[in-house]
Amino acid sequence: MSYDEYLKNITKRSELKKLVDKDPYRLSYHLMAPTGWLNDPNGLCQFKGVHHIYFQYTPFSATWGMKMCGHYTTKDFIHYNEELPFIFPDNRYDKDGVYSGSAFIKNDEIHYFYTGNVKYNDSEYNYISDGREQNTIQLVSKDGYHYDAKKIIFTNDDYPKDCSKHVRDPKVVEKNGNYYMVLGARTLEDKGCVLLYKSTDLATWQYHMRIDSDMDYGYMWECPDLFDMDGETFLLVCPQGMAQDGYKYQNIYQCGYFKCDLDIENKSCTCGPFIELDYGFDIYASQTYQDEKGRRILLSWMGIPDADYDNDCTVENGWQHALTLPKQLTVKEGKLYQQTLEELKELRTNTIKTQCQNETLEIAKASEIFIEGCMDEISIVIHNEISLTYHKQLFTLNLEKVGHGRNQRYIEIPKIENIRLFIDNSSLEIFINNGEFVLTSRFYGKENSSILARGYETMTIYSLKGYMINEYDYTCV
Structure with a gap:
């Protein structure tokens, strides 16, 4: 769907919003899609004093459908502006959806990286080892609202040969003067891992290494986020396919992190045990960013794919899902703690x-x-x-x-x-x-x-x- 096609449907969106606004289950101090469906937070960043919160968005349907990139901005986490959708699936490489990605600020520009989804329908496919493209796409903005062109960074041919067609959700970090991109992946042997690519200029990337574990942590690691805090390295991931272990891993898919012993220059990484970030029913696709105060801020999707429970009460009124409260991460004895932002006391x-x-x-x-x-x-x-x-x-x-x-x-x-x-x-x-x-x-x-x-x-x-x-x-x- 292009920008022009979206605008042609604005009347439909306006009618749907009348239904949405009447719903008593609508939240008051959480971000939701104005209409329709919301899932993963994407491209989180603060640029020139403004926090940009992008998210996967299907504006005309409250159930799973064609994804574009919705957009809110705020300066204080109390007052928000709804912005025009930011990225549309209008390209041969993202024609079946703008999937999750991230933002990286450098030299007064925001570099966005996301997954362009393409699904073939000309034959029967399993959509794991065949039948789809997961293209890594880059665009650059000088203001967070506009960009010039989309650039294809990777196609399926650029991922390791032992990986399935499930490679997605890029996140970029800078270390020792180089840039590293992490991508969630599923191997052909159904083992979850994270791929790392390296760049010196944010434009040309080379495969560098992978992070995985000898333990059975599922068949796919989605939404990776690699960052350092208090001298320690953490890798946030959402593993799919983990079996419940007592009171651990009670959801269909998990959301948590590894504390890692990472020597990125020598391509070595040992993951500690997987720790759940949240033990509730509705949590997935967590992403962090560092704000201009130096805080590590976390936002998550207040939802989860493929659960056996429902949100039918809101679907019938034209919307589904929300984002969690924004939280600040801190480290205590090697464990991540989450607390709501000080700004929310103003509520x-x-x-x-x-x-x-x-x-x-x-x-x-x-x-x-x-x-x-x-x-x-x-x-x-x-x-x-x-x-x-x-x-x-x-x-x-x-x-x-x-x-x-x-x-x-x-x-x-x-x-x-x-x-x-x-x-x-x-x-x-x-x-x-x-x-x-x-x-x-x-x-x-x-x-x-x-x-x-x-x-x-x-x-x-x-x-x-x-x-x-x-x-x-x-x-x-």
């Missing part, structure tokens, strides 16, 4: 502080709740439908009543010191022990907004206002 309005443990308290549908002084036994009931418990060092999230197929998720935690909850109409984000453990999930309840909690010393409840989003004015195009 707080009314505040209630209580020690009452035997009374159901009314709360706003958009709330932040901080529970501290946690005891060995904890019980929290939200909206009379969602249950959080901690018993014998096992934390349980139970969404059976409102999950549309979401049931329980469990985490073994030796001790809980505090819990922070972000509730937003139909989403729940849980931060335990200052972000050591995180659970992100959607839910679809009909009860009044309330909380009943036991097993703590102090609970602080904040009502939250929503993001201020300036919608794009399509009358000007």
Whole structure:
């Protein structure tokens, strides 16, 4: 779909938006597609004071379809501008979808890299070892809103011969004066790995090495993100095909990271154990970037492919999925911690502080709740439908009543010191022990907004206002 074809459908989009805006499950302080479908965050960066948040976007359908690149901007994470879609599938090399990618800033320009998807339909294919192209494409922008041309960096012929046709999701990092691109990959033997390519100029790339593991971490590693923090190297990936191991790896696909011993110049890398980034039902495709304050900021898709639970409540109203809250990553004892950005405190309005443990308290549908002084036994009931418990060092999230197929998720935690909850109409984000453990999930309840909690010393409840989003004015195009 080209830019001109998109504009021809603006009337259809306007009609769909009327339906979307009436949905009571619409979130107030999370980014969603204006209409239709949203998935992976892409191209995250801050350029000349403006944070650019791009995402995979199907504007005219709330289910899986042709992907383009949607776009929001913000300077403060409270006020947002909806921008025109940024990249359209208008090229022979991306004609079946603009798939995930990233942004890299150098010499006052933003270099974007993404996967152009092409699927053949002239015969029967398995679309793993044949039948598709995963083309790595580059474009350069001087402002984050416009670009001149698309350049093909890699086609299938440029990937290692033992790889399947599933090679995608480029992310670029600079190390020791060179540039390295990581790509998620699936080998012909169904082993997940990450391919590394090297460049001295961001234009010409050569295969350098791969990162994998002797452990069985699935058949495909999607959405890789390689970065250094506090002198340590981390590789974020989304492995597909991992078997559940006790309370580990409870989702169909996982989202997490390896701490790596990487000697990139000598082409050596040893991955530590895979650590889940989030233990909730709706989390995937996490991507980070470093802002102008030096913070490592994380955004994720509040959704997951191929799950056996649904979002039918929003699909029938013309939209599906959202992005998580933006979070700052920190490192403690070699582990990544996640905490919401300081800017989000500006969303707080009314505040209630209580020690009452035997009374159901009314709360706003958009709330932040901080529970501290946690005891060995904890019980929290939200909206009379969602249950959080901690018993014998096992934390349980139970969404059976409102999950549309979401049931329980469990985490073994030796001790809980505090819990922070972000509730937003139909989403729940849980931060335990200052972000050591995180659970992100959607839910679809009909009860009044309330909380009943036991097993703590102090609970602080904040009502939250929503993001201020300036919608794009399509009358000007």
